[in-house]
Amino acid sequence: MNAKEVQVFINGKAYRAREGELLIDVARRNGIFIPSLCYEESLEPYGACRMCIVEIRNKGVKKRTATSCTLHVFDGLSVETDSEEVSRHRKVLLELYLAQAPNSSKLKELALRYGVSKTRFKQNTRYNDPLSNSCVLCGLCVRVCSEVMGAGVIGFIGRGEKTRINTPFFEKSDLCLGCKACAEMCPTGAIKFRDEGNIRIANSWSNTYVELKKCKMCGKYFAPSKLDEKIDSIYYYRDKNNELRDLCPDCRRKVITKRINLITENEVERYAK
Ligand code: SF4
Numbered sequence: 001m002n003a004k005e006v007q008v009f010i011n012g013k014a015y016r017a018r019e020g021e022l023l024i025d026v027a028r029r030n031g032i033f034i035p036s037l038c039y040e041e042s043l044e045p046y047g048a049c050r051m052c053i054v055e056i057r058n059k060g061v062k063k064r065t066a067t068s069c070t071l072h073v074f075d076g077l078s079v080e081t082d083s084e085e086v087s088r089h090r091k092v093l094l095e096l097y098l099a100q101a102p103n104s105s106k107l108k109e110l111a112l113r114y115g116v117s118k119t120r121f122k123q124n125t126r127y128n129d130p131l132s133n134s135c136v137l138c139g140l141c142v143r144v145c146s147e148v149m150g151a152g153v154i155g156f157i158g159r160g161e162k163t164r165i166n167t168p169f170f171e172k173s174d175l176c177l178g179c180k181a182c183a184e185m186c187p188t189g190a191i192k193f194r195d196e197g198n199i200r201i202a203n204s205w206s207n208t209y210v211e212l213k214k215c216k217m218c219g220k221y222f223a224p225s226k227l228d229e230k231i232d233s234i235y236y237y238r239d240k241n242n243e244l245r246d247l248c249p250d251c252r253r254k255v256i257t258k259r260i261n262l263i264t265e266n267e268v269e270r271y272a273k
């Protein structure tokens with residue numbers, strides 16, 4: 001059943017949305033920036049970082065605050081995304097996160113947007129930190145690894161101030177697929193991987209490594225073999241003999257373009273007759 005269309009007001013302007021949609025999605029679709037550290041569309045909302053907070057208004061007067069990544073819209077909902085109180089709240093949070101992850105340039109950039117360039121809080125710097133003192137413990141990497149990739153390589157370790165994200169006992173993991181989804185998702189750029197020849201190394205995850213596949217056309221190593229096997233096991237109907245699957249993205253593009261050109265030439269010839 002199609003969701004009912006509703007009207008919501010963001011910073012005084014009316015927008016159309018589907019009833020029950022998350023406010024953060026409605027805002028982003030309409031080009032309205034709301035900062036977030038723990039929200040990702042492909043995962044269930046978590047509401048942990050509090051960066052996406054907005055003010056809910058009733059006839060222009062503040063009613064309460066809510067996190068926009070957990071706020072489901074309804075007809076007539078009215079919010080302010082950058083009120084004085086919201087900004088003040090975000091500034092304090094950013095100072096806290098800067099103390100937690102002092103080396104993250106992405107976080108520094110976000111903080112500067114709110115005029116925050118330093119923190120009054122004690123910096124939680126760790127010697128030899130595998131996440132380069134850039135992790136804010138948002139948990140996105142842990143969740144994407146287990147909920148989306150089904151690998152469960154990493155998790156929260158320890159408690160309180162000593163909480164870290166890593167592989168169990170900081171040991172190499174044989175569950176890692178080498179997909180780099182964790183690094184892609186990390187809002188602070190904390191997770192490091194590197195490719196060396198036919199090996200992909202997860203520097204941040206105790207130097208866990210996986211083998212890479214070689215492109216049959218150009219010889220370049222391009223995708224983790226384990227990831228390929230995992231995809232095969234899910235999409236068991238995938239054509240195993242399709243020559244494209246053993247090609248890197250560049251070579252795949254070249255082959256497809258060649259095929260399209262050939263089809264077009266044949267079509268032209270057919271119609272010219
Ligand atoms: S490494 Fe990145 S994604 Fe993982 S918890 Fe830390 S900040 Fe979040």
Ligand code: FES
Pocket residue numbers: 035036037038039046047048049050051052053067068069070
């Ligand atoms: S993005 Fe909404 S609470 Fe983290």
